[in-house]
Amino acid sequence: MKLKRAAWQLHKYLSYFIFAQIFVWVLGGVVFATVPFTELVKGGDYVRQPAAVPMPAHWSHLVAGVEGVQSATAVASAQGPLIKLELARGQRWLNHQGVEVGKVDALAVAAFAGELYLGSGELREVRWLDTSEPRLLGLVDELYGQTGVWQAVFDDARLYLNDRGEYLKVRTNYWVWYDALWRLHIMDYGDGDNFNNILLRLFAWLAFCFVLTGLVLSFYAFRRTLNRRVRTHT
Template identity: 35%
Template sequence: MKSFWKRPANWFRWHRWLGYLIGLQLLAWIAGGLFFAIVPFQTAIKGKDLVAKPEAIFIQDWHLALQKLPTEHGRLLALQSVQVPQGTALRLQFENKTLLLDQRGSQLASPNQAQIETFARQAYRGGGDLVQAKLLTQVPTQLGMVKELAGRPNVWQVKFKDEQNTRLYFDGKTGEFITVRTDAWVWYDFFWRLHVMDYAEGEDFNNTLLRVATIFAMLMMVTGIVLSVRNLLRGRF
């Protein structure tokens, strides 16, 4: 057994087979790390410069609408102003129901395509033209595993023609702005899933597959160090 570990050929054989097992994942780790380091996160990935929420504008005496609130839904638990295509609205959370009302106390209907397009143009800060606004029951998966809204259904997708192929998403029922997505975000999420080896959700970075791959990568590094030290001591460099 001792002679087995002393033979360089055995160390090289282990190093080679470990390389076969973990080589592609090592490449994915390196490529992903390079992408994370080079691409600006806030601007290119998060699209902070591409969108700005419209400013809230309240009508005079808007609070008077709260005097005629419905009582059949229980106590009022929370009140929040939100921006929708029809303007500034009020979200009222009761014990048994949540309502979205305009500032005069009337319940808002779901926005149509024209309202969504106008709202999207107000929010968009890029230099591209609006290409398409479409109500989707489900956002298509990209690159085989990337889900832009984590499977959220019933959303408006508004596409703009610019360098990043910017896409703005709005709630299909209320028209509220959800988020902005770009091609850079899709590639970031793709490399992140490869990086943590969670191809379904991209959130579990303590999964068993990642632990096993890390052990193999460590063993490959150890065998490589042993071979390098042996060659160095024997003057083969």
């Protein structure tokens, strides 16, 4: 009976301590099994990818005077087709006339975001984010700490572009809720990608002890029921 009492006490106190997390684990599992990580969640249904831009035939002459070029890529942007140069130290951006371009303005961002957006909402505002935004739902940072980007806010989606107007990503409320549940599920409230952190391992062991004590109590309950039935039939 000492084992039974100890199992009951431990089971009771563990239930107080880990009930909420077990609920979140089960809730997250149900959501992830029922709602796959589709384009609707990722935001692909809300935006078209910018059309591929070919490199100008004379691009090598345009970058001939730039030192330390490691790669050159043609990209679509809110400023039109650009050549993005990766250098040993940073980047440089040229238009197809070889002129270096700077930061794009909000009007150009609004026009380009409107071309990419596929949803039915309205464009509410265009903002330059030079500081980190508050975490949505207290957990989710859509940019993972990245700053120095443009945000085009529509009713149901947010498009992000870099300072030269290159499209980066789209985020939706579906994605925010999905990501929040994921962070709660793996108990990583920072970057949301460490699914083997110390906190998760601790609670996993506590949950195992909770199940183990539950099995002990179930054994005693089953034995008590069996004894009653035996006495009834004798």
